[in-house]
Amino acid sequence: MSLRICESLSLWLRSRYGDDVTAQTTTAGPTTSADRITNLDAVRGIAVLGILLMNGVAFGLGTGPYYNLDTGGSSTPLDWAIGGFGEIFVDQKFMALFSMLFGAGIVLFADRAEAKGLRAGRLSLWRNFLLFVIGIVHSTIWIGDVLVLYAVCAPVLILVRRRPPAQLFALGGLILLISPIAAVVAQGEVEVATDLAGYWTADDSTTGLVDAFMITDAVARALSMMLIGVALHRTGVITGQRSRTFYRRLTAIGLGVGLPLATLGFAIMAASDFDVDVALVGTIPNTLGTVPVALGYLGLITLWNQRGETARHRRVHAVGRMALTNYLSQTVIGVLVLDLALDSVDMTRTIVLAVIIAIWALQLWWSQAWLERYRYGPAEWAWRCATYRRTTPLRR
Numbered sequence: 504m505s506l507r508i509c510e511s512l513s514l515w516l517r518s519r520y521g522d523d524v525t526a527q528t529t530t531a532g533p534t535t536s537a538d539r540i541t542n543l544d545a546v547r548g549i550a551v552l553g554i555l556l557m558n559g560v561a562f563g564l565g566t567g568p569y570y571n572l573d574t575g576g577s578s579t580p581l582d583w584a585i586g587g588f589g590e591i592f593v594d595q596k597f598m599a600l601f602s603m604l605f606g607a608g609i610v611l612f613a614d615r616a617e618a619k620g621l622r623a624g625r626l627s628l629w630r631n632f633l634l635f636v637i638g639i640v641h642s643t644i645w646i647g648d649v650l651v652l653y654a655v656c657a658p659v660l661i662l663v664r665r666r667p668p669a670q671l672f673a674l675g676g677l678i679l680l681i682s683p684i685a686a687v688v689a690q691g692e693v694e695v696a697t698d699l700a701g702y703w704t705a706d707d708s709t710t711g712l713v714d715a716f717m718i719t720d721a722v723a724r725a726l727s728m729m730l731i732g733v734a735l736h737r738t739g740v741i742t743g744q745r746s747r748t749f750y751r752r753l754t755a756i757g758l759g760v761g762l763p764l765a766t767l768g769f770a771i772m773a774a775s776d777f778d779v780d781v782a783l784v785g786t787i788p789n790t791l792g793t794v795p796v797a798l799g800y801l802g803l804i805t806l807w808n809q810r811g812e813t814a815r816h817r818r819v820h821a822v823g824r825m826a827l828t829n830y831l832s833q834t835v836i837g838v839l840v841l842d843l844a845l846d847s848v849d850m851t852r853t854i855v856l857a858v859i860i861a862i863w864a865l866q867l868w869w870s871q872a873w874l875e876r877y878r879y880g881p882a883e884w885a886w887r888c889a890t891y892r893r894t895t896p897l898r899r
Contacts, residue, residue: 541820542743545808546801547604548823552866553597555833555859556589561647562834563841563855567705573777574705575850582852589852590769591762592796595789598649599728599797604826605653606729607736610664624661630890631657637831637886645834649725656726660733668734675730679794681723683787689716690783703782716783724790731794735801743805750802750809757799764792821870825880829866836862875899 560569560576567574572586612630617623631654638650663671692712693699701709702717709717735741740753768788775781808816822829840858841850848854873880877897879887884897 540742541812541816542805542808543604543607543741544820544823545816546600546741546804546823547826548819548821549800549804550597550600550604551822551826551829551833552819552863553593554601554830555837555862556593556597556856558647558833559837559841559855559859559862560589560852562645562837563845563850563858564852565705565707566701567703571703571777571782572772574703576852576855578849578851579853585852585856587769587773590772590789591765594765595724595793596761596765596796596800599724599793600800601649601826602653602725602728603732603735603741603797603801606660606732607741609657609660609729610733610736613661613664626890627661628658630886633886633889637827637882641831641834644838648834649721650830652721652725653729656722656729659726660729663730664733668737671730671734671737675727675734676794677727678723678730679727679790682720682790685716685719685723686783686787686790690780693779693782696779699779699782703777703779720786720790724793728794728797741801743808747806747809750805752802754799754802754806757795757797757802759795759799761792761794761796761799764788765796768792818867818871821874822866824874825870825883827886828880828882829870831882832866833862836865 557569564576568576572583572590577583577586609627609631613623613627616626634650634657635654638648638652638654641650642648663674666674689712696704698710698712700706700713702713732741739745740749765788768785768790771781771785771788775785837858841855845854845858870880876899878884878899879895879897884895887895
């Protein structure tokens with residue numbers, strides 16, 4: 504179903520705007536405040552805040568309760584309500600937005616490097632090798648790092664970035680289908696609960712079956728969303744260049760199709776009392792619903808961003824401009840607080856949510872405060888300096 508949705512959207516965009524629609528005119532210099540596309544900042548800011556809702560569960564409760572609400576952390580009806588909300592409205596969706604933005608960012612960087620007369624391919628590969636290194640360091644703190652995955656997928660995007668948006672949509676949809684196929688194949692190999700140790704249970708160690716499924720699922724979802732993100736960038740959708748009517752329709756169709764699918768997936772899990780027999784195949788409706796829900800959220804965020812800048816907009820934009828710094832700091836704070844400082848506490852989803860809200864407040868405050876004094880976030884500045892092999896002024 505996700506493939507059909509992607510193909511329909513791509514054909515409609517192609518017929519209306521053509522294959523060569525671009526999100527913006529590339530420039531020969533570094534991005535200035537005046538050049539920034541605030542819609543990208545808004546979507547990126549909401550995405551990086553949103554992924555903490557699920558990552559925080561992993562920090563505080565572990566991998567098993569992340570996927571299986573019956574494994575731990577669900578002591579009260581409020582815990583169950585928080586968990587169910589996360590499964591339907593959050594799980595995969597904000598990570599999909601984050602992946603779309605990373606895909607668009609990789610291509611935007613390559614386009615701008617090319618406009619400067621630089622070797623875009625070589626510079627992009629070097630930049631993403633540095634991202635790979637950052638991800639490796641990050642993964643020593645938390646195994647759920649996604650930066651390594653983005654860096655590994657980046658060369659594919661660099662190779663196909665000139666393809667028409669319709670082809671990128673279709674390719675992204677095809678790659679996404681690998682995930683449900685892998686779920687069906689892996690579920691057929693499950694004989695006892697221990698086959699899914701570390702995924703569906705509270706065990707720390709995982710089996711070869713779990714590792715193979717999780718790697719396949721992660722690569723398929725990340726690469727597909729990044730390709731779709733490039734297509735959305737080329738057509739001006741992700742940069743907020745379409746009409747408000749377009750984004751209203753995108754929101755209505757995306758949420759109208761995707762949320763029922765996600766709800767169906769959660770209902771299958773809950774109706775089976777989170778039985779191991781549906782542990783993997785039960786994820787399929789949610790995976791297929793992720794693309795339309797992410798597109799619906801993109802529409803909602805864009806409509807909000809088009810309403811005119813307010814203090815709230817500026818704070819969210821600042822979080823988006825410091826997305827890498829905020830993503831990394833979420834892990835550091837989350838692990839320190841939820842995994843170490845509160846280790847003796849009987850952790851629940853309600854406690855995890857309270858900590859998440861506190862981290863949100865902190866990042867909304869410090870992102871704007873930092874950017875009032877400095878041009879880039881600290882991680883973004885270090886990445887930029889290493890990319891160009893020269894020091895860039897940090898202070899304003």
